[in-house]
Amino acid sequence: MASTKTASNVAAPTQFLQVKGQSYAYRRFGSGPGLPLLFLQHFTGTLDNWDPAVTDPLASGREVILFDNAGVGRSNGTVPETIAGMTAHATAFLDGLGIRACDVLGFSLGGMVALQMVQDRAAIVRRLILVGTAPRGGEDIMHLEKPSLAHRIQDPSNRGYDVLKKIFFTSSPASQAAAEAFTRRLSQRKDDLEPPSGPAVAGAQMAAFREWEQFQGARFAELGSIHHPALVVNGVHDEMIPVHNSYRLSENLPNAVLVTYPDAGHGSLFQFSESFTRLAAAFLSADSEWAVF
Amino acid sequence: MASTKTASNVAAPTQFLQVKGQSYAYRRFGSGPGLPLLFLQHFTGTLDNWDPAVTDPLASGREVILFDNAGVGRSNGTVPETIAGMTAHATAFLDGLGIRACDVLGFSLGGMVALQMVQDRAAIVRRLILVGTAPRGGEDIMHLEKPSLAHRIQDPSNRGYDVLKKIFFTSSPASQAAAEAFTRRLSQRKDDLEPPSGPAVAGAQMAAFREWEQFQGARFAELGSIHHPALVVNGVHDEMIPVHNSYRLSENLPNAVLVTYPDAGHGSLFQFSESFTRLAAAFLSADSEWAVF
Numbered sequence: 109m110a111s112t113k114t115a116s117n118v119a120a121p122t123q124f125l126q127v128k129g130q131s132y133a134y135r136r137f138g139s140g141p142g143l144p145l146l147f148l149q150h151f152t153g154t155l156d157n158w159d160p161a162v163t164d165p166l167a168s169g170r171e172v173i174l175f176d177n178a179g180v181g182r183s184n185g186t187v188p189e190t191i192a193g194m195t196a197h198a199t200a201f202l203d204g205l206g207i208r209a210c211d212v213l214g215f216s217l218g219g220m221v222a223l224q225m226v227q228d229r230a231a232i233v234r235r236l237i238l239v240g241t242a243p244r245g246g247e248d249i250m251h252l253e254k255p256s257l258a259h260r261i262q263d264p265s266n267r268g269y270d271v272l273k274k275i276f277f278t279s280s281p282a283s284q285a286a287a288e289a290f291t292r293r294l295s296q297r298k299d300d301l302e303p304p305s306g307p308a309v310a311g312a313q314m315a316a317f318r319e320w321e322q323f324q325g326a327r328f329a330e331l332g333s334i335h336h337p338a339l340v341v342n343g344v345h346d347e348m349i350p351v352h353n354s355y356r357l358s359e360n361l362p363n364a365v366l367v368t369y370p371d372a373g374h375g376s377l378f379q380f381s382e383s384f385t386r387l388a389a390a391f392l393s394a395d396s397e398w399a400v401f
Numbered sequence: 402m403a404s405t406k407t408a409s410n411v412a413a414p415t416q417f418l419q420v421k422g423q424s425y426a427y428r429r430f431g432s433g434p435g436l437p438l439l440f441l442q443h444f445t446g447t448l449d450n451w452d453p454a455v456t457d458p459l460a461s462g463r464e465v466i467l468f469d470n471a472g473v474g475r476s477n478g479t480v481p482e483t484i485a486g487m488t489a490h491a492t493a494f495l496d497g498l499g500i501r502a503c504d505v506l507g508f509s510l511g512g513m514v515a516l517q518m519v520q521d522r523a524a525i526v527r528r529l530i531l532v533g534t535a536p537r538g539g540e541d542i543m544h545l546e547k548p549s550l551a552h553r554i555q556d557p558s559n560r561g562y563d564v565l566k567k568i569f570f571t572s573s574p575a576s577q578a579a580a581e582a583f584t585r586r587l588s589q590r591k592d593d594l595e596p597p598s599g600p601a602v603a604g605a606q607m608a609a610f611r612e613w614e615q616f617q618g619a620r621f622a623e624l625g626s627i628h629h630p631a632l633v634v635n636g637v638h639d640e641m642i643p644v645h646n647s648y649r650l651s652e653n654l655p656n657a658v659l660v661t662y663p664d665a666g667h668g669s670l671f672q673f674s675e676s677f678t679r680l681a682a683a684f685l686s687a688d689s690e691w692a693v694f
Contacts (some may be wrong), residue, residue: 344652344659355648358661359637366637368651368659370692383693399663400676 115139116360117163117174122155122182127204133182133302134201135174138167142236142392145205147174148198148218150240151250151313152303154181159380160293166213173210175201177221180309181302187312188321191217191244195224202232211392213237216349217313220244220320226334236338237388240346240374242278242353243331244359245323249349250314256347269294276375278345283371286379319321329362337399338364339383339391342390343372365391365399408432410456410467411589415448417477420497426475426493426595428467431460435685436527437503440467441491441511443533444543444606447474447595452588459506461683466503468494470514473602474595477495480605483612484510484537488517495525504685505562506530508670509642510606513537513613519627528692529631530681533639533667534654535646536624538616543607549640562587569636569668576664579672624653630692631657632684634677636665658684658692 120137135155136144145166147158155174163172178197179187181394188194198221202210212233214222217234219241222330242249252261260274275288338361342354351368367387369376379386387401394401405506407413413430429437430446438459440451445564448467471490481487489515495503505526507515512534519526535542545554553567566580601657631654635647644661651659660680670677680694687694 351648351652355644358663359644361663363663365663366659366661368653370656370658371653380693400673 115164115167117155117158117160122300122302124182125198125201125204129179130197131182131184132178132197132202132204133176133202136171138164138169138171140167140169140171142170142211144171144207145174145392146198146202146207146210146212147172148214148221149153149174149180150216150218151174151317152180152305152310154298156181156294156302159290159378159381160296161290162377162385164271165381165385166389166392169393170211173205176302177366179312187309189312189315190226191224191316194221194316194343195228198225199232200231206305208232209234211235211237212387213239213388214241215239215252216241216374218331219318220316222259223331223334226336227330230334230336233336236336237341238338238354239377240343240349240354241357242320242349243328244320245327246321246349246353246356247352249321250317252314252348272375275348276373277379278343278371278373279369283373283379287375290375290378299321300336302387310358323373326357327351328360331357332362334361335363337391337394337397339399339401340364340366341368341377341390342366343369343376343379345372346376348374363397405433406661408446408457408460410451415593417475417596418497420493423471423490423493424475424477424516425471425490425497426469429464431463431465433460433462433464435463435504437464437466437500438685439491439495439500439503439505440465441474441505441507441514442469443509443511444610445598445603447598448593449474449587449590449595452671452674453589454581454583455670455678457511458674458678459682459685462686463504463564466498466500469595472605473501473598480602482605484513484517484609485521487514487609488521491518492522492525500575501525502527504528504530506532506681507534508532509534509543509667510609514604516624516627519629523627523629528685529629530634530684531631531647531650531657532634532670533636533642534649534650535613535642536619536621536650537613539614540677541641542614542646543610545607545641551600558660565668566640569666570672571636571664572664573664576666576672578623580668583668583671619650621653624676625655626656627654628656630684630687630690632681632692633657633659634661634670634671634680635659636662636667636672638665639667639669656690656692658694
């Protein structure tokens with residue numbers, strides 16, 4: 109199916125792809141000389157959680173494809189309890205679309221799926237953008253039960269997007285103003301919305317995080333064989349997947365540039381969407397074997 | 402004194418500034434809308450160690466000012482044994498030139514002087530670029546005696562720039578090719594050269610590194626009061642001042658963007674001069690209170 113004409117996640121219609129009895133919800137919009145860019149989403153996030161300030165500027169140079177993995181939003185089926193299971197769905201989806209090569213932007217959980225994808229199907233991925241994520245064997249991955257996060261998540265006064273404002277951003281006035289702008293942007297889409305994720309999605313994805321923390325043999329060794337150019341991005345105050353996980357990625361991936369943002373948490377790409385999309389577009393447009401742009 | 406017309410470190414004449422009985426050797430070239438950019442040099446480096454592939458592109462948007470601190474090159478006097486002492490000379494030099502505000506690019510030792518300068522004379526610095534450097538209290542700063550460095554530095558077959566090729570770059574073919582290109586660029590300047598630094602310079606600067614490793618009170622606490630926009634850059638395989646020092650800078654400076662380069666050591670700015678100067682110019686041109694560009 110072709111890219112839709114409305115190059116914004118505010119208005120792009122949700123489409124459905126049937127692959128072997130599985131139905132995947134997705135949106136596809138934008139155009140330009142670049143390869144399609146697949147977006148892989150964070151814990152419990154759906155198509156509606158992609159900030160138009162991130163998707164839309166990137167859609168001006170290429171098609172962007174937003175995707176709900178199995179069991180998320182209006183994609184049917186069961187949420188896998190492993191990153192490998194989610195990755196199998198993501199590659200089946202790309203195969204179903206007939207996409208033989210693309211760039212991938214993985215955020216948080218989505219970054220782990222992106223890392224697994226380049227190991228399982230190296231040829232389908234050209235360039236990787238990994239935001240607020242961790243390698244297999246990373247530490248302190250999405251421990252929402254730890255006190256620093258739990259007291260914000262369980263605050264009984266939380267309404268609507270309040271939790272995202274508290275856990276994707278820092279408590280500084282500047283970061284909280286960016287949080288407000290972020291949630292306003294998410295609220296712009298009024299129709300054709302995805303159902304929010306419930307406890308079953310959260311539980312299965314949390315199991316996948318726990319499995320991803322395990323490793324065998326030399327920690328991070330598998331990263332050494334991923335030669336895809338990678339751009340690794342994180343906020344220095346990310347409490348959900350701390351920045352040291354991004355350090356381990358950029359140290360162990362042989363071809364990765366790291367960018368960190370100040371006064372930013374897990375949602376650094378949303379807080380600094382203008383900078384992020386400018387740097388990401390420069391990285392994606394580089395015609396080189398090297399990540400350096 | 403005005404900027405010279407030859408906007409390249411290959412040909413810019415060395416000038417001398419007299420301040421209170423002290424003579425400072427410097428070069429000043431380039432033009433454009435930006436504030437002057439002061440370059441602060443690495444261990445034992447002189448004006449002749451500044452790669453034209455770094456200085457010249459930046460000189461197309463602003464004046465660049467290269468500077469030999471006291472006792473280095475043809476600057477007379479004694480090399481201070483503390484960063485604070487070197488900083489006093491750097492600010493006296495700026496005052497002598499009548500420069501009331503500038504941007505500063507500090508590499509390695511020079512980055513420490515830059516950090517001290519924003520603490521001692523905050524108003525004279527607008528934006529900071531800190532490459533391959535460390536905060537006070539950083540760890541593993543320039544321990545040339547450690548076996549991994551010593552065996553390269555003491556190799557009896559070393560000639561000319563061989564040591565720099567071995568300690569500023571990694572052993573990969575790509576990095577060594579960049580090392581070769583770097584030393585070819587340094588060799589382009591044929592006349593009006595600085596004398597290479599001898600053991601007295603090295604000894605005093607090494608004493609300054611040892612003093613800089615000491616800290617009192619809460620480690621890195623003083624960085625919290627530096628609100629200058631900062632761009633922190635490092636190669637992930639820097640063995641002279643390991644990248645974790647750059648992590649501590651970008652985590653503790655409240656307004657710093659970090660960029661790290663793959664397959665690069667201490668000389669990442671020379672290895673990836675095209676990317677580095679593009680990012681540095683974008684950072685310097687940003688008209689914002691924020692480091693994010």
